[in-house]
Amino acid sequence: MKFFFFIVSVLSIVLSQAFSIEKDPGISNDACCEKDQLGPFAFAYPKDTSLECPKNFSLSASFLWMAFYEEGLEYAINVDGITSQKEKLEFKPGFRVCFGFDKHPFSVSASWTYIRIKDDDIATPGTDGLLGLFLPPETGSLTGASSRISGDFTTLDMNISKQYHVSRYYISNPKVGIQVAWVDQDYHLRYYTINRKHNVYNKNDFWGVGLETGYDAEFVMGKNFTLYANILSALLFSKFDISQIAQTLTIYNYQLSESFYKVIPNAKIGLGFTFSRMFDKKTVKAKLKVGYEFQQWWSLNQLRRSMDTDPSAFKVVSRNDLTFNGLVVSLNIDI
Numbered sequence: 001m002k003f004f005f006f007i008v009s010v011l012s013i014v015l016s017q018a019f020s021i022e023k024d025p026g027i028s029n030d031a032c033c034e035k036d037q038l039g040p041f042a043f044a045y046p047k048d049t050s051l052e053c054p055k056n057f058s059l060s061a062s063f064l065w066m067a068f069y070e071e072g073l074e075y076a077i078n079v080d081g082i083t084s085q086k087e088k089l090e091f092k093p094g095f096r097v098c099f100g101f102d103k104h105p106f107s108v109s110a111s112w113t114y115i116r117i118k119d120d121d122i123a124t125p126g127t128d129g130l131l132g133l134f135l136p137p138e139t140g141s142l143t144g145a146s147s148r149i150s151g152d153f154t155t156l157d158m159n160i161s162k163q164y165h166v167s168r169y170y171i172s173n174p175k176v177g178i179q180v181a182w183v184d185q186d187y188h189l190r191y192y193t194i195n196r197k198h199n200v201y202n203k204n205d206f207w208g209v210g211l212e213t214g215y216d217a218e219f220v221m222g223k224n225f226t227l228y229a230n231i232l233s234a235l236l237f238s239k240f241d242i243s244q245i246a247q248t249l250t251i252y253n254y255q256l257s258e259s260f261y262k263v264i265p266n267a268k269i270g271l272g273f274t275f276s277r278m279f280d281k282k283t284v285k286a287k288l289k290v291g292y293e294f295q296q297w298w299s300l301n302q303l304r305r306s307m308d309t310d311p312s313a314f315k316v317v318s319r320n321d322l323t324f325n326g327l328v329v330s331l332n333i334d335i
Contacts, residue, residue: 051334052282056102058109060332064094064293066115066324068153072301072317075121075189076145079128091326092116094153098332110158115324117151117185132191134200135246136254136306144192151185153324157212157232173216179234180209181266183300183322191248198248202303208236208264218274226274228291233267240302256304256314266297270328289330297322 067090094115101108122144123130129141159177166172187202212234219227244256272291279286301320307313 051278051285054102055335058098058100058102058332058334060096060098060100060287060289060330062096062098062289062328062330064096064113064115064326064328065091066094066293066326067091068115068117068322068324070149070301070320070322072303072320073147073149073187075133075147076123076130076142076191077133078126078130079141090119092118096328096330105162107161107163108159109161110156113153113155113157115153117149117153120146120148122146132189132198132200133305134189134202134244134303135191135198135248140193142191142193146190148188149185151183154182156180159212159214161216169220171218171220173218175214175216175232177212177214178209179212179236180207181236181238182207183297187303198246201243201245201247203241203243204301204303205241206238206264206300206302208238210234210236210263224276226276228270228272228274228289230270231268233265236264236266238262238264242302242304244304246306254306262299264297264299266295268293268295270294272328283335285334287330287332287334289328289332291328293324293326293328295324 096111096113098109098111124144130145132142132145157177157179159175161173161175164172183206185204189200191198212232214232216230221227239261242258246254270291270293272289274287274289276285276287298321300322301317303317304314305317307315
């Protein structure tokens with residue numbers, strides 16, 4: 001009987017050690033800092049990916065290589081209707097700078113994004129001639145046309161979030177905040193007839209501020225690799241300043257200037273992976289993120305098209321959204 005109790009006691013000790021919860025990653029023997037001790041059933045990262053002495057600051061810089069396209073910028077069309085001349089916008093560089101501070105249980109972050117908008121295009125007439133879409137319909141056939149768009153896209157996002165370690169390998173991070181955006185665009189059109197050049201100068205300036213909400217998901221694949229996915233959406237109370245001036249050598253000159261307010265939605269989706277390494281005795285963590293990002297801004301082009309020789313006969317261009325999509329490469333430092 002004593003031998004039986006001895007065997008049971010030994011097995012109990014062995015099994016309790018084998019299936020007991022491992023040492024809490026929030027507990028450290030490093031004397032450089034004092035950490036809050038998490039409860040025995042709290043989930044966290046695998047302990048070999050945590051900083052020893054976190055100061056709760058993070059800084060990241062991102063390079064953006066974005067293809068952008070804006071609807072409603074068609075400026076000329078062949079008379080036969082077979083070929084439409086449209087802006088074909090190419091990849092352009094941009095950048096994003098983010099700053100974060102973590103104070104349990106919440107995290108605060110701010111990010112600034114800038115993308116340059118610039119492109120040129122040329123339209124040639126077909127067999128039946130060419131018409132200018134930003135000129136009155138009676139202007140007549142053209143011998144050629146060209147366009148140049150330039151502008152600046154800038155956003156400032158300020159968020160507060162709270163991470164939930166759903167398991168040791170899945171981190172859920174909902175967020176709410178405020179977004180401020182500025183998009184200034186100049187659209188210069190040149191229309192050519194025999195020995196004549198007609199200019200149309202367009203300005204489409206936008207600014208907005210409003211509430212945004214988002215969600216970040218992170219899947220821990222190992223000690224150094226994670227997969228991430230995020231989505232962010234905002235509703236902005238916005239102001240548009242529109243200016244259009246047609247300077248032609250005919251009677252079909254016009255000038256339009258208007259300011260108005262609207263509520264404009266936008267959305268951003270990102271997906272990619274992260275590679276991280278510890279430095280300086282696990283007091284600094286560097287992360288390299290590579291991913292793909294898509295942005296959709298609804299109703300951002302508010303330019304007008306002339307419907308008749310009557311100066312008041314103008315209509316907002318159709319299909320007028322602005323989109324970005326492309327590569328995002330980020331370097332993030334946590335201390």
